[in-house]
Amino acid sequence: MKHRIVSKRYIAILLCLFLCLFALVAFGQTSLGNARSRKPKAGNPARHSFPALGISAERKVQVAWNRFYDHAGLSAILSRLHKAFPELTKLYSIGKSTQGRDIWCLEVTARNVGDPDRKPGMYIDGNIHGNEVQTSETVAYTAWYLCHQYGQLDKVTSLLDERVFYLLATINPDGRDLWLHRGGSARSGAEPTDDDGDGLADEDDSEDLNGDGLITMMRIKDPHGRYKLHTDYPEYLMVRAEPDERGEYSLLGSEGIDNDGDGRINEDRRGGYDMNRNWGYDWQPNYIQHGAMEYPFSQPETRAVSEFVLAHPNIAAAQCYHNSGGMILRGPGREGGAMHSRDERVLALISQRGETMLPFYRSYILWDDLYPAWGSSLDWLYGGRGILSFANELWTSRNLYRTPSSPSDEQEAEFMEYVLMGEGVVPWREYEHPTYGTIEIGGEKKEWGRIPPSFLLEEELHRNMAFTLYHAEMMPLIEISDITTEKLGENLYKIWVTIENQRLIPTRTGQDVAHHVSAPDIVSIEGDNLRVLSAGRVTDRFFKRVQAVERRPERVELDTIEGMSAVRVQFIVEGKGQFTVTVDSTKAGLLKKSQLLP
Amino acid sequence: MHPVSEAETRAIADFVVEHPNVGIVVTYGDADNLSKTPEGARPVSRRKPMTAIDEDDVGYYRAMGEVYRAALGLDKELEGASAGGSFSDWMYYHRGRLSLAARAWSPATAIELSKAAEKKEEPNSESDKSGKSGGDDDKRNEKERKELKWFDENAAKAFVKWRPVEHPDFPNRRVEVGGYVPFALTNPPAAMVEQVTAKHINFLTTAAQRLPRIGVRKIETRHLGLSVYEVKIEVENTGFLPTSLAQGLTTREVHPTRLVVDLDDKYFLSGARFTTLPTIRGSGGVVEARYTIKAPDRKKIGFEVVSMLGGRVEGTIELPDAK
Numbered sequence: 001m002k003h004r005i006v007s008k009r010y011i012a013i014l015l016c017l018f019l020c021l022f023a024l025v026a027f028g029q030t031s032l033g034n035a036r037s038r039k040p041k042a043g044n045p046a047r048h049s050f051p052a053l054g055i056s057a058e059r060k061v062q063v064a065w066n067r068f069y070d071h072a073g074l075s076a077i078l079s080r081l082h083k084a085f086p087e088l089t090k091l092y093s094i095g096k097s098t099q100g101r102d103i104w105c106l107e108v109t110a111r112n113v114g115d116p117d118r119k120p121g122m123y124i125d126g127n128i129h130g131n132e133v134q135t136s137e138t139v140a141y142t143a144w145y146l147c148h149q150y151g152q153l154d155k156v157t158s159l160l161d162e163r164v165f166y167l168l169a170t171i172n173p174d175g176r177d178l179w180l181h182r183g184g185s186a187r188s189g190a191e192p193t194d195d196d197g198d199g200l201a202d203e204d205d206s207e208d209l210n211g212d213g214l215i216t217m218m219r220i221k222d223p224h225g226r227y228k229l230h231t232d233y234p235e236y237l238m239v240r241a242e243p244d245e246r247g248e249y250s251l252l253g254s255e256g257i258d259n260d261g262d263g264r265i266n267e268d269r270r271g272g273y274d275m276n277r278n279w280g281y282d283w284q285p286n287y288i289q290h291g292a293m294e295y296p297f298s299q300p301e302t303r304a305v306s307e308f309v310l311a312h313p314n315i316a317a318a319q320c321y322h323n324s325g326g327m328i329l330r331g332p333g334r335e336g337g338a339m340h341s342r343d344e345r346v347l348a349l350i351s352q353r354g355e356t357m358l359p360f361y362r363s364y365i366l367w368d369d370l371y372p373a374w375g376s377s378l379d380w381l382y383g384g385r386g387i388l389s390f391a392n393e394l395w396t397s398r399n400l401y402r403t404p405s406s407p408s409d410e411q412e413a414e415f416m417e418y419v420l421m422g423e424g425v426v427p428w429r430e431y432e433h434p435t436y437g438t439i440e441i442g443g444e445k446k447e448w449g450r451i452p453p454s455f456l457l458e459e460e461l462h463r464n465m466a467f468t469l470y471h472a473e474m475m476p477l478i479e480i481s482d483i484t485t486e487k488l489g490e491n492l493y494k495i496w497v498t499i500e501n502q503r504l505i506p507t508r509t510g511q512d513v514a515h516h517v518s519a520p521d522i523v524s525i526e527g528d529n530l531r532v533l534s535a536g537r538v539t540d541r542f543f544k545r546v547q548a549v550e551r552r553p554e555r556v557e558l559d560t561i562e563g564m565s566a567v568r569v570q571f572i573v574e575g576k577g578q579f580t581v582t583v584d585s586t587k588a589g590l591l592k593k594s595q596l597l598p
Numbered sequence: 599m600h601p602v603s604e605a606e607t608r609a610i611a612d613f614v615v616e617h618p619n620v621g622i623v624v625t626y627g628d629a630d631n632l633s634k635t636p637e638g639a640r641p642v643s644r645r646k647p648m649t650a651i652d653e654d655d656v657g658y659y660r661a662m663g664e665v666y667r668a669a670l671g672l673d674k675e676l677e678g679a680s681a682g683g684s685f686s687d688w689m690y691y692h693r694g695r696l697s698l699a700a701r702a703w704s705p706a707t708a709i710e711l712s713k714a715a716e717k718k719e720e721p722n723s724e725s726d727k728s729g730k731s732g733g734d735d736d737k738r739n740e741k742e743r744k745e746l747k748w749f750d751e752n753a754a755k756a757f758v759k760w761r762p763v764e765h766p767d768f769p770n771r772r773v774e775v776g777g778y779v780p781f782a783l784t785n786p787p788a789a790m791v792e793q794v795t796a797k798h799i800n801f802l803t804t805a806a807q808r809l810p811r812i813g814v815r816k817i818e819t820r821h822l823g824l825s826v827y828e829v830k831i832e833v834e835n836t837g838f839l840p841t842s843l844a845q846g847l848t849t850r851e852v853h854p855t856r857l858v859v860d861l862d863d864k865y866f867l868s869g870a871r872f873t874t875l876p877t878i879r880g881s882g883g884v885v886e887a888r889y890t891i892k893a894p895d896r897k898k899i900g901f902e903v904v905s906m907l908g909g910r911v912e913g914t915i916e917l918p919d920a921k
């Protein structure tokens with residue numbers, strides 16, 4: 001094989017030489033007027049490119065971030081990243097979807113620095129709603145960015161040295177592929193459900209009637225219709241007729257027929273539930289919370305994620321990406337739902353930073369500012385696991401013209417007309433419908449509305465990632481900053497250990513402490529020639545007040561180490577030689593420090 | 599860790615999801631809504647979680663409680679018991695099924711049954727209660743004292759006398775070990791198991807007969823002229839329970855009964871191939887479906903009635919000759 005390539009190249013060189021000679025001769029014979037026919041060399045532009053700020057020059061894995069990838073595409077990106085950055089990544093499946101697609105987790109951290117399993121963990125998922133596609137690119141971009149910038153930027157280097165990222169680009173791969181390949185409603189997972197109570201499941205979905213590869217809308221010319229074409233933007237907009245005015249059209253919903261002959265169209269579509277109402281905290285059944293399904297974590301996807309989170313108690317923060325609306329959402333999902341005021345303060349501070357990083361995004365409390373929702377991931381991650389979590393709603397039409405309020409329908413039509421050169425809608429075309437007769441099919445493309453156009457997509461990915469990296473940076477970061485020993489008598493010492501939390505988020509949140517989600521932080525001391533006589537937390541470091549533990553003085557349990565603060569622990573020991581202090585915090589990590597008694 | 603987190607609870611949940619025809623649930627455990635009729639309430643709002651049984655369903659619980667107490671031989675209501683987060687509550691509140699809960703045996707039931715037996719033996723001893731506690735107005739630990747007395751008389755081995763022991767964690771202190779044998783308060787003495795079981799089997803077989811049962815009561819056809827006919831189908835419920843409890847409708851987990859006629863929609867001048875029927879109450883409740891049809895090229899038209907809890911029946915509409 002190699003030999004053949006070499007000989008091919010040899011022939012090519014010979015051929016080139018010959019052609020050059022020929023060209024020289026030919027050039028000599030023609031006038032300079034033929035310079036017009038000269039062409040630039042068709043080399044590799046990447047070799048002559050220079051980086052803009054935002055991503056490093058060397059790109060080991062090339063990914064175009066101005067488009068969308070299906071499950072196979074995302075899998076390929078993750079697998080290439082893993083291959084290119086083995087010292088930073090671990091790639092595994094956490095379970096399978098209803099239709100058997102793997103739910104991949106790319107674990108990103110400096111694997112040779114510290115124990116990956118004991119670093120504070122940042123959980124990031126996307127795409128629980130299958131149609132909310134750019135969420136997955138945001139997660140994949142995060143993986144790509146972190147890998148490429150490690151060792152390039154101090155900030156990213158410390159993030160991967162000190163923290164571990166669990167990146168789940170899509171936790172609803174069935175819905176994702178359905179939306180990308182086919183369109184229509186794909187918010188749900190793929191388990192067939194009986195939406196209309198007729199004993200059949202998913203028997204009447206929408207379909208691509210006119211075979212243009214898209215599922216759009218149906219309308220019918222109707223003298224009794226209440227809709228008409230917009231005067232200025234007839235190709236883009238339909239509007240309601242004035243109350244005293246005749247309309248021209250009736251709207252018939254999305255493309256489809258009555259598949260089961262029950263006199264209704266598209267009434268039992270694929271899926272029909274909402275996996276972000278299926279989480280095991282503040283869950284309510286379907287009649288109260290539409291889409292909840294049969295019981296908490298009934299679906300293989302949500303179940304796999306819950307088991308994954310339970311198996312990684314070091315997860316200290318979480319982000320679940322959605323679209324759309326330009327929001328940084330935090331819990332609770334219902335009025336009076338779980339939220340301790342000190343946790344709320346931390347979340348509010350982090351999302352305030354987000355509002356400045358994400359232009360025209362708004363920081364919202366789910367139930368109060370958006371709508372009440374029972375059993376969402378925010379509820380369980382915080383309520384059930386005490387993890388400070390956000391759900392960003394990616395993309396807002398406010399970014400079309402970068403205005404603080406949403407553009408009007410007419411302004412959106414103008415955007416399609418002048419910025420997208422007319423892209424965004426499918427022209428209405430006639431179609432013979434088995435029930436309705438002559439109708440028209442067309443209207444907005446599925447890509448319009450909830451996801452940005454290609455040239456704004458990369459910005460959306462980067463800014464959301466930047467906010468989530470800030471969130472990750474705020475996870476507790478603890479250090480044994482000081483160990484002071486004081487001799488009290490022959491072989492008798494007082495040891496003060498100072499443990500700092502250098503970031504905003506406490507080692508254990510208010511919810512965590514109140515519901516005993518994780519074990520308390522444990523500060524312990526040991527040494528070969530050491531006997532601990534007494535120990536306790538220092539409650540006043542100036543007056544030297546100590547709250548002594550009742551039993552087992554070699555370990556002191558702490559409820560939490562608040563953000564940007566320090567706690568001190570006192571040990572009274574008898575002995576000599578070396579001793580080791582250990583701080584074991586489920587969410588903030590494991591520290592050890594040794595010292596000699598004087 | 600969270601609701602339905604355990605393999606066992608998940609298996610049961612999956613089982614009932616896969617068997618939507620389950621109309622009555624009986625759970626033997628800590629909870630008890632058969633010894634005493636549970637309280638009902640008007641649902642506050644369709645969007646708010648319920649905390650009491652829908653008052654429209656209470657009557658069915660009362661009726662099943664009566665069956666239960668009759669089977670056990672109890673002549674009055676005893677205390678009920680509830681257990682939070684139970685399968686039993688889930689089956690009613692979330693899945694809309696008549697969900698009955700009972701303790702297979704309890705000292706309270708046993709005491710009551712002994713009392714009833716004594717009464718039978720000495721029908722004249724009116725005030726055995728005041729007679730036995732004569733002069734003793736001390737009401738402290740009344741329940742426990744009654745239980746101890748019952749065990750003394752019926753199963754003395756259920757209680758182990760308190761005896762001092764040496765305990766390593768409490769050196770030089772008086773520590774005693776004793777009390778009820780494990781599970782003695784939740785399981786009948788071995789000698790009574792057979793008798794208790796027989797009573798419950800009696801209850802369960804009676805309860806099963808209370809399920810809804812769907813049937814076709816009448817099919818009427820009338821020739822309206824040319825090829826046009828009127829068809830009337832009466833569907834009845836010969837069982838005891840309705841085709842759905844109020845909570846089954848609220849939760850929408852019990853689907854409405856449907857009547858499907860094996861005839862293309864184009865033949866219907868009124869009505870349609872597929873009709874959903876309202877709830878049909880038990881003990882002979884009837885609903886009617888009416889159609890106007892243009893006769894197809896056959897004289898017999900099949901149809902089926904499908905009720906989630908009341909079964910499935912088939913029928914045939916026979917069109918009379920147009921005279």
Ligand SMILES: [Zn+2]
Binds near residue numbers: 132321
């Ligand atoms: Zn969403």
